[in-house]
Amino acid sequence: MRKKVLATILTCTMVASVFMGCGNKSEDTSKDTAKTPTQEAGDTTGTKTQGTESPSKEELSGTITFAIWDNNLNEFIEQNDMVGKFQKEYPNIEIEVEKIKDDSEYWNAMKMRASANQLPDIMFNKPFTLSRFKDYLLDLTSTKACENNELASGYAINGKVLGIPMTSGYEYVYYWKDLFKEAGVLVPTTWGEFEEVAKKLQEFYGKDDPNFMAIACGLKDEWPDYPYMEFMPALESGNGQNWNLMATQDAPFAEGNDINKAYNKIYSLFTSGVLGKDPLGLGNDQVTSLFAVKKAAIIALGDWGLQNIKNGAEDISQLGTFYLPTRNTKDDPYNVIVQGDSFMGVTTHSKNPDAALAFVEWFYSDAWYPSYINYVSSASSMTNFPKDKEPILAESDELCPDKVLIMYDGGGDNFTAIQNETTFDYKKLGAQMLTDGFDLKNTLTELDSKWKDARAKLNIK
Known part of the structure; x- marks a missing residue:
């Protein structure tokens, strides 16, 4: 695994840190119809063809871009080798982590990239920006991450869950x-x-x-x-x-x-x-x-x-x-x-939506989320990983x-x-x-x- 600087167009003054794996790149042309790769066969709203099997972890491949502005999250994923841990389960998916200076610059960058059809695969939203980017986000309603999140459905827009909040306040x-x-x-x-x-x-x-x-x-x-x-x-x-x-x-x-x-x-x-x-x-x-x-x-x-x-x-x-x-x-x-915060979503611009959705599911699973939520001071948003409040x-x-x-x-x-x-x-x-x-x-x-x-x-x- 190697680290390099990722040059991203159309951002204001972006500082990017990139973690690259050794997998093969592939492109999936499916867009806003994408769902979780673990859906039942025959679900015509998923990314796979009706009647086919979901791709295995080894079959999923490609590069996904993960854009954040949160310094605490960035520090945690570096210290705890998020990319390496994910690639142990998904060896053929590469992850590029873009660190943008602050939230103001983040929203400016996302607005320009939305217009240019170049949003990252994984982006974060606040409650008040979900509606701003609703046309660029996939519906995560059928994911396990959504099912186990106590807040996500409460922020649904037109019946669609467009982001999974990482924490609750x-x-x-x-x-x-x-x-x-x-x-x-x-x-x-x-x-x-x-x-x-x-x-x-x-x-x-x-x-x-x-x-x-x-x-x-x-x-x-x-x-x-x-x-x-x-x-x-x-x-x-x-x-x-x-x-x-x-x-x-x-x-x-x-x-x-x-x-x-x-x-x-x-x-x-x-x-x-x-x-x-x-x-x-x-x-x-x-x-x-x-x-x-x-x-x-x-x-x-x-x-x-x-x-x-x-x-x-x-x-x-x-x-x-x-x-x-x-x-x-x-x-x-x-x-x-109660306020949800840092809503993780998958964009319609993703060329590898199945891989991106697999990452979302992994992030909110026991492979990663419990250690993250115990690192931050905020309350857990996941019912399956409760965090004891201060007495x-x-x-x-x-x-x-x-x-x-x-x-x-x-x-x-x-x-x-x-x-x-x-x-x-x-x-x-x-x-x-x-x-x-x-x-x-x-x-x-x-x-x-x-x-x-x-x-x-x-x-x-």
Whole structure:
């Protein structure tokens, strides 16, 4: 096996590392009808002819290109000889691994290569780019990788699974159990209870400590309100595609719509005093540090936030988590945001789709995936290879056995175009709720007007 630099046309400033095997190259002219090479004979949607046997591992041959921007993944596949391990099972398939500098350059490169009919065999997508490249990706619904993935079907487009997410990410509400106990409050399970618990905590501890925050949220940075402003409309509706739905509506912020309901809930919470005396004067690092020393009782962050809290806390024995309860009653579904990440797909430009599909199946098998998922901090997306959560994070699942996972999509091209045209920034809007003279009703009415005009100007239906 040898390593060389792969020169790839039509990319901006691409750094490529290539791992070459010693197999024979062959071309398969099948394109978007390709499926897994392990399908039953007689399936006319597969790459093989009806009634023929699937090719064996030795019979599959050719070169497949694997394009990534993820530095951690690139480091892991180099250190653990991904190509060599794959070729022990598929000796006649060569793999070229292209490392692109970052995700921005990656999307620029993929856009140009799509137009030039030169996409790599294997590419990665985010939830919001699957629709952008939907015409260039094969349907992976019938693969074992899809069958065993807990998120893939939730991101299907027009009934087709176009990518298998490598990891899943959850959002948590971190809290101090001892502070809850002393104040006489329990973990909330509805939005009304959440507001009430926060108010009681603020009243109980705030009377002696004017700097206390029931809920720590560093709105000086604006983005830390994302668990509320970004995710709650999807939680309210139970629709992870809420931003894309909004792109089809002229008045998505109108009274009665899910984003209107969610933002009214948030406004009520944010303006109730539970964020402390100066929520706009503190950034995320500051409030996380204050939470770590129990100057706040609650903070909402992703799984990545746990390490930051640990770094600032002397003792985490009383640290717990629960999922943000946005439902109105206990009879409503307990919706919980989950995000798939790094969706591996096979492109219609692949000249060796059977080989590419074999690689996808191998990547998500016990030959490779368990070691990869244990290397990264993210949660497993595969039901057959579960990864134990940190005990503190696992408490959320113990408290919410009936949770309903909402597969979050960050919004496609149409939403982004309208968002840019209207300058709608949900994170900034959350911070503005704390400013003097802010009027939520008027703000949402104005956004509806801008939204309608933007859709007309951009000719988005």
